Amino acid sequence: MSATPGPIALACRFDAQEWAEWLPALAAALPGDTLVRAGEPDHDPATVEIAIVANPPAGALQRYPRLRLVQSLWAGVDRLLADPTVPAGLPIVRMVDPAMNAAMAETALWAVLMLHRGFHTYARQQHDGVWRQHPQRRADEVRIGVLGQGQMGGAVSARLRALGYRVTGWRRGEPLGPVLADSEVLINLLPLTPDTRSLIDTAVLRQLPRGAALVNLARGAHVVDADLLAALDDGHLGHAVLDVFHQEPLPAGHRYWTHPAVTVLPHVAAQTDARSAARIVAQHLAAWRRGEPLVHQVDRRTGY
Known part of the structure; x- marks a missing residue:
């Protein structure tokens, strides 16, 4: 990991209302980090080592050659694992809230x-x-x-x-x-x-x-x-x-x-709470930066 953390890419398939909910929650939980939306030309992709994702479009993570960690905001990661462009050795952490x-x-x-x-x-x-x-x-x-x-x-x-x-x-x-x-x-x-x-x-x-x-x-x-x-x-x-x-x-x-x-029901059984999920993301990233083992890392053999 670099001495100076690069920006964190947000590769999330959100509508305007969801961005309005998630961006402030993640910014509050990660006050020392710069958050950038994937695909926007305001950052150098080569400086990104962490991506926070929510059902990103296939291929969305290809533009980050130095990516070392993917944190999902959702509990299910089946769509992410189905993306052949995601490197097999890239650690993926699912949301357990x-x-x-x-x-x-x-x-x-x-x-x-x-x-x-x-x-x-x-x-x-x-x-x-x-x-x-x-x-x-x-x-x-x-x-x-x-x-x-x-x-x-x-x-x-x-x-x-x-x-x-x-x-x-x-x-x-x-x-x-x-x-x-x-x-x-x-x-x-x-x-x-x-x-x-x-x-x-x-x-x-x-x-x-x-x-x-x-x-x-x-x-x-x-x-x-x-x-x-x-x-x-x-x-x-x-x-x-x-x-x-x-x-x-x-x-x-x-x-x-x-x-x-x-x-x-319109997929509402257990909606992710941005406030609690953002705090969990911050805890995971802090532990990873300290070199501690990842919790809830996806096992690609089982698919979860």
């Missing part, structure tokens, strides 16, 4: 409570002017499966168990069949890797009990849309709560918008 873990747990809890207590059914009844009560089960009678037991999956599992739900967590390398067969609500929080892409297909969905629900809070590419719609159409699945999609925003006219057994 307790505030995001808590937000994800809140969304998962809301989805489970809605499905468990049938609040989506009561919403339809209100729309139709129907007064009808349904049997009410206890939380300890509802079986939940959580795919992924990393930072977010662990937080979700802990929050649900605290309310009495019967939770089974699944980790990569463990048998999946028993978890599926015992899950009335299946929550997906897996990272997107070559092994997990299109994982939730007919073969997986048909192993869930009839009437089960899917809650996808991870990546749209985990799910084969045609297979999910078929399982919903024939009643094998009772409901799906979807926060992520193959194409975002979800295109107008997509069947998910109007399907009576689908709840659509």
Whole structure:
């Protein structure tokens, strides 16, 4: 690392509102650094050793020949790893923020409570002017499966168990069949890797009990849309709560918008909090500059 730190490049696919939120937060957390937006001609690319990124366009990091560290503002780094122009040996650090873990747990809890207590059914009844009560089960009678037991999956599992739900967590390398067969609500929080892409297909969905629900809070590419719609159409699945999609925003006219057994969220399950994330970025960069080991460095073999 150079004696005089060069500017930090911000390679972020942000709109004007997002820049207005992130720039002040990062500047406040990194008062001794110069922050420059990638692509703007106000700095020498050869002086940049650190890039802070948020889904940068493919090839955006090529212009920095001395780049030594990439810090992602997002928890998911699948798009970054799919960019063949990113050098294989370049360290990439993903965002792990307790505030995001808590937000994800809140969304998962809301989805489970809605499905468990049938609040989506009561919403339809209100729309139709129907007064009808349904049997009410206890939380300890509802079986939940959580795919992924990393930072977010662990937080979700802990929050649900605290309310009495019967939770089974699944980790990569463990048998999946028993978890599926015992899950009335299946929550997906897996990272997107070559092994997990299109994982939730007919073969997986048909192993869930009839009437089960899917809650996808991870990546749209985990799910084969045609297979999910078929399982919903024939009643094998009772409901799906979807926060992520193959194409975002979800295109107008997509069947998910109007399907009576689908709840659509616009990728809001756990939005990154610029204030807390900026502080975490500053902590990571300070530790790296002191020569300390990186935390939450991406393992390219596993994809997260």
